[in-house]
Amino acid sequence: MLPRHLSAFRPCPLLSRPFSAAPVSRHENPLGLPQRGAPPQIPRRGGPIEKRPIANVRKVIAVASGKGGVGKSTVAVNLAFGLSDLRDPDTSARLRVGILDLDIFGPSVPTLMGLQDSGEPELTSAGALRPLVNHGLPTMSMGYLLPRAPESDSSHDTPVVWRGLMVQKAVQQLLFDVDWSMGQKGAALDVLVVDMPPGTGDVPLTLGQLVKVDGALIVSTPQDVSLADVRKGIAMLRKVSVPITGLLLNNAHYICPTCSITSPSPPTPQYLFGPPDRFRATAARLGIPILAELPLVPGVSAAGDKGVPYGLVEVGKREEDGRGGMEWIEGMKAAAAKVWEAVEGEKREIS
Template identity: 85%
Template sequence: MPRRGGPIEKRAISNVQKVLAVSSGKGGVGKSTVAVNLAFSLSSLRDPTTDTRLRVGILDLDIFGPSVPTLMGLQESGEPELTEVGALRPLVNHGLPTMSMGYLLPRAPDTDSTHDTPVVWRGLMVQKAVQQLLFDVDWSLGQKGTGLDVLVVDMPPGTGDVPLTLGQLVKVDGALIVSTPQDVALADVRKGIAMLRKISVPIKGLLLNNSHYLCPICAPSSSSPTTHPPHYLFGSPERFRSTAARLGIPVLAELPLVPGVSAAGDRGVPYGLVDRVWREPEDGLGGMEWIEGMAGVASSLWEALNTSNTQ
C-alpha cells in the first residue's frame, strides 16, 4: 500500500558497521552452514586500518526454521539476558556472538532444547519478530564505543515477509547468494536475486555449494597423479556459471561436497575448527579445498563490502 509519508527510510543496525546477508531463494542448499562458516572465516581476517581481527556476529532471521543454534552448539542454551534498556544480549560460542529466534522460543517441560517447538504465526507476528531481532539486540557486547565490523545475516528461503522486511528497513551493504547445481535450485535463486535487486540490496557474489565431490580413496587422475577427478553428483556446474554470467554477478567459489562439514555442523562446530587429524582422513583434499574456498570468499566479500560498487 502507498504510504503518505513516502518510502520507508532505511536505517543502520546499532553497533554494526557492515551488514552482509547470506541468501538463496531455495531451501536446503546449505545456506545456514555457509553463513556460520563464512562468519568464522571473516573473524580470522584483520582490518588493515587497525591491524585487529574483525569483530563478526551472526543474526539468524529464519523465524520458522532457525538453524544457527544447532550449528553454533547453542541449541540447549538458556534464553538471552536483557540489558538495562531491555535489549537482547547475544549468545556467544567459538568467539562469535549470535542471535536467533531459536533462543527465544518456549521449551518443553521435559527438555532444554527448542528443537521441537514450532512457530505458528501469521505475517504481522513474523514482521514484529524480525524487527525485534534487527533493532533490539545489543551488538556492542557490553563494550562502550565498539561493536561489530560485520553482521552476517542468515536469511530464510523464499521471497516473503522476512527478506522484504530486512531490505526495506535496513541498510544492507551486500548479499551473498548460495545455490546448488540443480536447475530447480537455480530457478529459485534467480527469483531471489530479482527480489533483492528490486529492494536495492547490492549482490556481491554467488557461491555454488556441493559443486562436486573429491573421493578420498578413488584413483588419482592419469593426467594429474596428485589430484583426484571431481564427481559431479548433482549435475554439471555449467548451468550455474552461465546463470552467473548472464546476471553479471561474480562467482566467488565452487565448494565441494564434504561430509565432515555436515558432521561438524551437527556437533555445533565451524568446520575450520575441526582438528586436521580428524578432518583430513575423512574428507581428504575436499576438506582442504572447502576451507581454502571459504577463506577466499571471506576475503573477497570483505573487500567488496568496503567498496562503493553495487550490483
C-alpha cells in the same frame, strides 16, 4: 577462552527477570521485550522509509537464496568465521564478526554454533537482547527465544505458528533490539552476517526495506530447480536495492576422500548433482561474480551437527575428507576475502 578481540567486552547490567517472563501482549511486540521507543515502520503506500543502520554494526552481509536446503546456514556460519580471520587494514586487528539468524520458522544457527541447549538470552538494563557467544562469535536467533514444550525439557521441537505481521515485527526486534556492543560503550561489530530464510516473503522484504545492507552472498546448488528459485531471490533483493556481492555454488562436486592426498594427480571430481555449467551461465547472464564452488564434504555436515564450524575442526580429522576438505576450506577463505573486499569501502558511522 575468548579471542583477544572479544576479551575486552565487559558484561553489561542485566534485567533480573528471565526473558520468558516478558509478556506477549500484542502483535507489535511478539518477542515480549521491554518497550524501547517506537520501532521502524514497515513502508506503506505513502512510499519507502529511509533505511537505517543496525546499532553497533558497521557492515551487514546477508547470506540468502530463494531455495531452501542449499546450505545457507552452514555457509553463513563458516563465512562469519572466515571473516573473523581477516584483519582491518587500518588497525591490523581481527575483524569483529557476529551472526544473526533471521529464519523465524526454522532457525539453524543455534545447532551449528553448539548453542541449542544454552537457554534464553539475558536482557540488558535498556531492555535489549544480549547475544549468546560460542567459539568467540556473538550470535542471536529466534531459536534461543522459544519456550520449552510442556512435555519436554527443551525447545527443540517448539514450532513458531505466526502469521505475517507477527513475523515482520519479530524480525524488526531481532534487527534493532540486540546489543551487539556486548555491553562495552563505543564497541562495534565490523561485520554482521545475517542468515536468511528461503523464499521471497516477509523476512527478506523486511530486511531489505528497513536496513542498510552492504552486500548479499547468494547460495545455490547445481540443479535447475535450485537455480530457478535463486534467480527469483536475486530479483527480489535487487528490487529492494540490496547489492549482490556474489554467488556461491554449494555441493558443486564430490572428490573421493580415500584417494591419496599426496598423489601428484588429483582425483576426478564427480558431479553428483549435475555439472556447474548452468550455474556459471546464470552468473554470467546476471553479471554476478562467482565467489567459490564448494565440494560436497561429509565432514562439513558432521561438524555442523556437533556445533563446530568446519574451519575449527582439528586438521587431523579434516584429513579424513581428503582433497575435498582442503578445497572446501580454501574456497570458503577465498569467498570471505572477496566479500570483505567488496563491502569494505568507506567505513560507516555507527550509532
